[in-house]
Amino acid sequence: MRDTRESRLLLVLLVSVAFALITMDIRSGDNSPLDGAREAAASVFGPVEEGVAGAVDPVANAISAVRESGDRRTRISELERENAELRQQLGSEEHRDSRIEQLDEMLRTAGAGQYGIVGAQVIAIGAAQGFSWTVTIDAGSEDGLTRDMTVLNGDGLVGRVTTVGPGTATVLLANDPGFTVGTRLEGSEELGLATGRGDNTLDVQLINQQARVQEGDRMVTFGSEENRPFVPGVPVGEVVNVERSTGDLTRTVQVQPYVAFTQLDLVGVVVEPPRDNPRDSVLPPRPEDEARNEEQERDGDAGADADADADAGAADGGGEDDDPATRS
Known part of the structure; x- marks a missing residue:
């Protein structure tokens, strides 16, 4: 108690x-x-x-860890986003540079052949009107296009216009099995008919069975009456295979087109034909010709430098003779 x-x-x-x-x-x-x-x-x-x-209190620790981990993930996400933006920017610049190069090459080709062209972009590919190799371009009748016009790019012949709408047109590509164009061999002037095979080569039937042809020979379009559907002189491709003559009336060769039909972007539609046949002038220089031209340019530059040095030496010598102090 x-x-x-x-x-x-x-x-x-x-x-x-x-x-x-x-x-x-x-x-x-x-x-x-x-x-x-x-x-x-x-x-x-x-x-x-x-x-x-x-x-x-492990819960509090877990919350803290999640918070810190979340901060790291946020930073990682930011870095990944910045990296993606940089890649997109670089990709855009590469695409822009590629298109500028395509445009330059196409203008060079058009200028060499004196073709008046309307530029267009390929906006769709696929079957149209039953054709297996076609593309749709973003130019049409409002831009002066009509059916049966030649289509080219900086590499050469792309195809011909088949249908025309107000703002678009369909182009049948040269590698389509239903496509045929008259050709002419560079130099020898041998004529033929080129037909698409649905792949990356063309079959060309030379009219002269005895025509002398070899791998590496180049072809251009012969041209059509009134320049429809084909203007003359557009580069077509190079011979990659020559079949032996079998007694047929014609001789067949395989030609590798200059144009990559699966990589089309910018094209030009010929709305004004050349005044004169450009013949072989639109063909690109051969690699050996380019090397020869570069060598000649280097020799010319070296000769010009030597002449400049000689002139400078003569000027210096003349100056010494004219010096009054030297004469005395």
Whole structure:
């Protein structure tokens, strides 16, 4: 009984002291005399509390880890986005440079043949009106196009216009099995008829069975009456295979077209034919001719430099002779 009374008295005393301390701390505000004791206790028990909290609160740790991981993922996403943007920019620049090169080559071809052209872009491919090798271009009657016009690009013959709408037109490609064009061999003037095979080669039937032809020989379009559907002189391709004569009235050779029909982008439709037949002038220079021309240019530059050095030396020598101090 006594122990119970003493315990109660001790409990009341402790509660009273605690209440008094709390009251003192609240009334003192920031200048509480208990701040020192509180800081000392925090320094002693703080690390223990953090360790215990970390051990007993894995959820908080997981949330923190997810938050940090999320920040890293956000940064990684930003870097990936920046990388994609750079790649897209580089791709756009490469595409732009490619189109500029295509346009330059097409204008060179048109200029060499004196063809008046309307530029267009391939906007669709596939079967049209039963044709297996056709493309649709974004130019039509509003741009001056009509049926049976020659279509080319910087490499050579692409095909001919078959149908025309106000703003679009369909082009039958030269590799279509239903496509036929008159050809002429460079130099020998041998005539033939080229027909598409549905792949990357053309069959050319030479009219002269005894025609002398070999691999590497080049062909251009012969031209049609009133330049429809084909104007003359457009590069067609190079001979890659020569079949032996079998006694037929004609001789067949295989020709590799200059144009890559699966990589068409910019094309030109000939709306004004040349005044004169360009014959072989539109064909690109042969590699050996280019090398020879480059060598001649280098020799010419070297000769010009030597002449310039000689003239400079003569000028210096003449100046010394005319110097009054030298004469004296």
